[in-house]
Amino acid sequence: MKIAIDGPAGAGKSTVAKAVAQKLNLNYLDTGAMYRAAAYAMLKRGIEPSDRTAVLSALPSLSMEIVYDAGSQKVIADGEDVTPFIRTARISKGASDIAVIPEVRLKLVDLQRNAAQHYDIVMDGRDIGTYVLPDADIKFFITASPRERARRRFLELKETVPEADIDEIERDIIARDKTDSTREFAPLRQAEDAILVDTTDMNREQVIDFVSGLIAEKKRR
Numbered sequence: 001m002k003i004a005i006d007g008p009a010g011a012g013k014s015t016v017a018k019a020v021a022q023k024l025n026l027n028y029l030d031t032g033a034m035y036r037a038a039a040y041a042m043l044k045r046g047i048e049p050s051d052r053t054a055v056l057s058a059l060p061s062l063s064m065e066i067v068y069d070a071g072s073q074k075v076i077a078d079g080e081d082v083t084p085f086i087r088t089a090r091i092s093k094g095a096s097d098i099a100v101i102p103e104v105r106l107k108l109v110d111l112q113r114n115a116a117q118h119y120d121i122v123m124d125g126r127d128i129g130t131y132v133l134p135d136a137d138i139k140f141f142i143t144a145s146p147r148e149r150a151r152r153r154f155l156e157l158k159e160t161v162p163e164a165d166i167d168e169i170e171r172d173i174i175a176r177d178k179t180d181s182t183r184e185f186a187p188l189r190q191a192e193d194a195i196l197v198d199t200t201d202m203n204r205e206q207v208i209d210f211v212s213g214l215i216a217e218k219k220r221r
């Protein structure tokens with residue numbers, strides 16, 4: 001079974017994808033982590049993720065591997081486990097910048113499709129239903145209002161980043177959604193056959209129950 005989950009930043013994609021993967025005993029691939037890892041690896045080499053020429057010359061030597069440790073995904077980029085370092089605002093922006101470059105996307109999409117060939121999988125990202133797995137068994141487009149998505153990210157951050165500012169988070173999210181949905185190659189877009197789930201007024205459990213219910217129904221048919 002292949003399940004595609006797409007949507008804008010902070011909509012709850014990975015929360016739902018992880019829960020569904022656990023319930024149905026499927027593998028989970030967080031493709032956003034791969035774009036984040038690519039941005040991190042470039043910055044580490046002193047390259048701005050938006051500098052297309054420099055990124056293209058470094059791309060052939062960028063190595064990336066996804067490994068699972070006690071069920072959780074780790075991304076190894078250039079031989080380093082970058083998982084703990086890729087959730088910052090700087091890397092979010094860098095990921096969105098590097099994700100515009102088609103050659104970067106093709107390299108990562110190759111790895112993603114390869115994983116889907118070998119395992120039953122739930123994948124979340126921006127272009128899974130439209131580009132990476134157009135033949136997925138079931139597709140979801142998960143969204144929520146920008147304010148609600150910023151509120152969720154703010155609650156998540158405030159313990160570790162006391163200076164976190166909800167308005168700034170909302171501005172960053174809106175800017176990233178714009179970059180993601182206006183790029184030319186594989187932009188963020190709802191696939192025609194995706195089920196739209198607006199989670200603005202839904203809590204985690206409600207979203208997980210709703211999505212798992214539809215998947216169970218699909219499996220029965």
Ligand code: CDP
Pocket residue numbers: 007008009010011012013014015016152153156199202203204205207
């Ligand atoms: O993967 P994506 O960026 O779409 O979002 P996420 O990381 O799954 O969720 C962002 C935050 O919102 C997490 O802290 C979730 O626990 C929370 N969340 C929520 O409060 N209500 C939901 N219906 C879904 C997620």
Ligand code: CDP
Pocket residue numbers: 008009010011031032033035036092095096097099124125126127128176180
């Ligand atoms: O969790 P959040 O929604 O904040 O972001 P993410 O899913 O970790 O993705 C980070 C960035 O990677 C996004 O803003 C996109 O620019 C890019 N991305 C993409 O272009 N295609 C994907 N399939 C996944 C992520």
